[in-house]
Amino acid sequence: MVVTDKKIYIETYGCQMNVADSEVVLGILGNEGYAPINSPETADLILVNTCSVRDNAEKRVHQRLTELRAYKQNNPEVLIGVLGCMAERLRTELIEKNNVVDIVVGPDEYRKLPKLVEDAYAGQRGIAVKLSRVESYDDITPLRTEGITAWLSVMRGCDKFCTFCVVPFTRGRERSRTLTSVVEEVRKLSEQGVKEVTLLGQNVNSYKDSNYDFTDLLQEVASVDRTMRIRYTTSHPQDMSDKLIEVMAKNDNICKYIHLPVQSGSDRILKLMNRTYTIDHYLNLMKKIRLAMPEVAFSTDIISGFPTETVEDHQMTLEVMKEVRYDGAYMFKYSPRENTKAWNMNDDVDDKEKGRRLNEIVLLQEAISNEINQSMIGKTVKILVENDSSRSSDDLMGRTDTNKKVVFPRGNALIGEYRTVTIERATAHTLIGTLTAGENA
Numbered sequence: 097m098v099v100t101d102k103k104i105y106i107e108t109y110g111c112q113m114n115v116a117d118s119e120v121v122l123g124i125l126g127n128e129g130y131a132p133i134n135s136p137e138t139a140d141l142i143l144v145n146t147c148s149v150r151d152n153a154e155k156r157v158h159q160r161l162t163e164l165r166a167y168k169q170n171n172p173e174v175l176i177g178v179l180g181c182m183a184e185r186l187r188t189e190l191i192e193k194n195n196v197v198d199i200v201v202g203p204d205e206y207r208k209l210p211k212l213v214e215d216a217y218a219g220q221r222g223i224a225v226k227l228s229r230v231e232s233y234d235d236i237t238p239l240r241t242e243g244i245t246a247w248l249s250v251m252r253g254c255d256k257f258c259t260f261c262v263v264p265f266t267r268g269r270e271r272s273r274t275l276t277s278v279v280e281e282v283r284k285l286s287e288q289g290v291k292e293v294t295l296l297g298q299n300v301n302s303y304k305d306s307n308y309d310f311t312d313l314l315q316e317v318a319s320v321d322r323t324m325r326i327r328y329t330t331s332h333p334q335d336m337s338d339k340l341i342e343v344m345a346k347n348d349n350i351c352k353y354i355h356l357p358v359q360s361g362s363d364r365i366l367k368l369m370n371r372t373y374t375i376d377h378y379l380n381l382m383k384k385i386r387l388a389m390p391e392v393a394f395s396t397d398i399i400s401g402f403p404t405e406t407v408e409d410h411q412m413t414l415e416v417m418k419e420v421r422y423d424g425a426y427m428f429k430y431s432p433r434e435n436t437k438a439w440n441m442n443d444d445v446d447d448k449e450k451g452r453r454l455n456e457i458v459l460l461q462e463a464i465s466n467e468i469n470q471s472m473i474g475k476t477v478k479i480l481v482e483n484d485s486s487r488s489s490d491d492l493m494g495r496t497d498t499n500k501k502v503v504f505p506r507g508n509a510l511i512g513e514y515r516t517v518t519i520e521r522a523t524a525h526t527l528i529g530t531l532t533a534g535e536n537a
């Protein structure tokens with residue numbers, strides 16, 4: 097039986113890989129006649145695509161599942177499914193302990209969704225959580241809803257096994273899509289008017305398709321349409337090759353923005369984290385990148401309170417932040433995750449102290465981001481107009497090549513255009529300006 101005329105609502109938590117996966121899921125179920133809607137009220141199928149990277153991400157999803165129970169109580173025909181990393185990690189527990197869940201599907205089993213949904217309608221709850229060494233959804237066309245920007249996952253899984261991270265266990269081994277299919281998808285997106293593509297992978301620099309590596313892929317993708325911006329994330333500092341820096345520098349449409357998680361400023365902690373680089377290596381890498389691309393912007397991830405982290409280790413993290421002067425950072429308290437190596441280490445920095453250190457990290461980053469943004473006042477920047485501003489319908493929002501958000505009165509600008517804006521004010525997170533008179537950028 098093919099299910100038709102059903103409405104599907106999907107809620108996505110966690111990283112951009114999950115956002116891209118949700119679009120794959122909508123693509124797969126779209127072929128079965130499911131139409132996506134933006135709220136759960138009238139949905140026949142409610143899916144929650146989940147994240148396990150920290151305990152509070154999981155807590156939020158548990159809470160949300162409790163709320164979603166109401167839709168099932170109103171209409172027992174409604175099905176609820178849990179997708180993604182929590183499905184992989186918790187498996188049967190989700191169905192057994194939480195009687196709202198009908199389907200549990202891990203990140204490599206989305207092709208089974210139509211069958212699982214059909215079985216669930218027939219009263220049989222289903223679980224599919226096998227990880228695969230080959231699944232890359234290479235042939236699935238994701239159903240995108242984001243307008244002129246697109247996320248495109250080019251590889252899945254991670255083989256790095258950082259000792260704090262659950263991803264290798266929930267998303268499995270590294271595997272890549274074929275270069276030809278990625279390039280073809282980018283070509284189609286360009287024809288559809290998409291203006292910016294972000295190549296995604298948990299560890300995107302490990303992309304490999306026979307003799308092609310990530311730099312080959314990036315070069316090919318950048319050559320498809322020179323009016324299209326190309327971004328990528330996430331890089332591991334160990335895998336930022338000279339060739340990659342060269343490809344970025346010589347292609348104008350590859351954005352000069354790199355997310356390069358440092359995690360900690362202490363070599364001793366980095367070693368315990370199995371990050372495989374030293375701060376010396378990291379800082380030299382940054383210097384090399386800045387030499388090749390003086391305008392480059394960096395962001396990072398930082399964890400506070402990893403096992404055995406001392407106040408001195410923490411201080412070293414602050415020093416690295418001051419030295420690099422990141423444009424932005426994602427900052428977290430260490431959260432022990434089952435199965436990881438660090439799970440067996442003593443989580444000895446108490447929560448209050450983790451919070452105190454995190455607060456210092458956040459305040460320092462805010463100050464640096466603010467200073468960098470204040471220094472932009474008076475400058476004219478080229479932006480891609482992305483969408484309406486979330487704050488006011490009179491304003492539009494665009495981004496610079498270096499990924500800075502710029503808000504400005506809409507004037508005659510249209511979404512999808514490149515325009516220039518002169519910056520007049522700035523906060524730590526946003527630049528505010530006005531359109532420069534005259535032609536498009």
Ligand code: 5AD
Binds near residue numbers: 357431
């Ligand atoms: N605790 C805190 N932060 C974590 N991250 C990954 N695992 C954990 C954890 N157990 C952070 C890392 C990673 C980002 C995606 O999430 O900084 O780069």
Ligand code: SF4
Binds near residue numbers: 262332
């Ligand atoms: Fe996790 Fe490390 Fe892999 Fe990133 S590189 S997904 S932090 S194991």
